[in-house]
Amino acid sequence: MKIKRHLTGFSMTKILRFTIQAGTAGWMLVLAAGCDESFNPKGPYREQLALYSVLTTRSDSQFVRVFSTYDPAEHNPLENSADTYVGNASVTLSSDSTVTTLASAVIPRIDKSRYTDDIVGYIAHPYTVIPGKTYTLKVSTEKGSIEASIVCPGKGEVHAENPFVLKKPEQYSENLASRIRLSSSAQGYMVRIILEFETRLGNLVTRHQEEIPRAVSAEDGSSLRFDYPIMTRRSVYPFEVVFFGLSAYKAFLADVKSRYGDIKITGATYILTQVDRNLYTYYSLANGFQDAFSIRTDLPDYTNIPGGVGVFGAMVEDSVHVDLLVFE
Numbered sequence: 001m002k003i004k005r006h007l008t009g010f011s012m013t014k015i016l017r018f019t020i021q022a023g024t025a026g027w028m029l030v031l032a033a034g035c036d037e038s039f040n041p042k043g044p045y046r047e048q049l050a051l052y053s054v055l056t057t058r059s060d061s062q063f064v065r066v067f068s069t070y071d072p073a074e075h076n077p078l079e080n081s082a083d084t085y086v087g088n089a090s091v092t093l094s095s096d097s098t099v100t101t102l103a104s105a106v107i108p109r110i111d112k113s114r115y116t117d118d119i120v121g122y123i124a125h126p127y128t129v130i131p132g133k134t135y136t137l138k139v140s141t142e143k144g145s146i147e148a149s150i151v152c153p154g155k156g157e158v159h160a161e162n163p164f165v166l167k168k169p170e171q172y173s174e175n176l177a178s179r180i181r182l183s184s185s186a187q188g189y190m191v192r193i194i195l196e197f198e199t200r201l202g203n204l205v206t207r208h209q210e211e212i213p214r215a216v217s218a219e220d221g222s223s224l225r226f227d228y229p230i231m232t233r234r235s236v237y238p239f240e241v242v243f244f245g246l247s248a249y250k251a252f253l254a255d256v257k258s259r260y261g262d263i264k265i266t267g268a269t270y271i272l273t274q275v276d277r278n279l280y281t282y283y284s285l286a287n288g289f290q291d292a293f294s295i296r297t298d299l300p301d302y303t304n305i306p307g308g309v310g311v312f313g314a315m316v317e318d319s320v321h322v323d324l325l326v327f328e
Helices: 002-009 012-033 246-260 277-287
Strands: 049-056 062-068 090-095 098-101 103-107 119-124 134-141 144-151 157-160 176-181 188-201 204-211 215-218 224-227 239-244 264-275 309-323
Touching: 049 134, 049 144, 062 090, 062 134, 144 309, 157 264, 157 309, 176 188, 188 239, 188 277, 204 246, 215 246, 224 246, 239 246, 264 277, 277 309
Parallel strands: 049 309
Antiparallel strands: 049 062, 062 119, 090 098, 090 134, 103 119, 134 144, 157 176, 176 239, 188 204, 188 264, 215 224, 264 309
16 A cells, blocks of 8 residues: 555656656767767768859840859858859850850959959850740850750830829829730839930030939938839739839939939830749849848759759840920
8 A cells, every 4th residue: 555655646747757857868878979970061062064144135245154063161152262164165045946156255353352353254246135035055064064945035015104294293293104014924024214314514415314213211310212123023914004103203303403403304214124934033032031021041042954053044125215305
């Protein structure tokens, strides 16, 4: 009976405490046994070709950059100070039955804070990108060969809905609006408005062009911050309307006049930029978490280069010019 009372009086709290302590001791033994091998956050390294190219209708020159990946000695890839470009590669662009071989090119590097040499790449000139076409990029080097294909966005449309507001904004209360039509193969888009105006100094007339902001906000009691268009994911509809805030345009004009004095507004160009799925995905991952509200510290990788890394994408621009002198 004493034994029975003793067992009955042994509380569940003591049993659980004993079990946890025994389990903890067991795990400590396991961890101690595994401490002989140091922890290495770096995974296995495999050398690959890295390819970067954005075909665009903005220019008659198309560029391709070819690199090899590298394994940094430590854990920070920015410690590498030598550009790992690949020279003597065979680079071709093809569409339908036309194949173009790109030539080697050296482009002056503006920012030499990390790499001190100029940019080495490959160029096709003259080379006109046709909206809606499929393009294949092939690269052959001593390190191997890679190939990638994309569908360039088709032609789009942009229309100025109320350009008269640009000429005399003080007479209206509506925001600037532009109506656009997107290609079915476009994944992202952006609309910009470039204002054209003249300044006069005696008999000398100077023409200027500046981009209009979409929005304005107050950073503190004395300064303003202009927000300009960014790449936006398309909706399911081919037609969309994009607005530019009237208050932002008025603040922009006040800033322009503070720098130039009296101006004469003469015209504006509305520009629609469309990008394919690959370029938009790359853009989104590179910029999507750089905001004041995100707590993510990782930066996901994206590549559409089979057998390699990098991005091969396309960008198409369409524009319409508006003569604002007719609204005088």
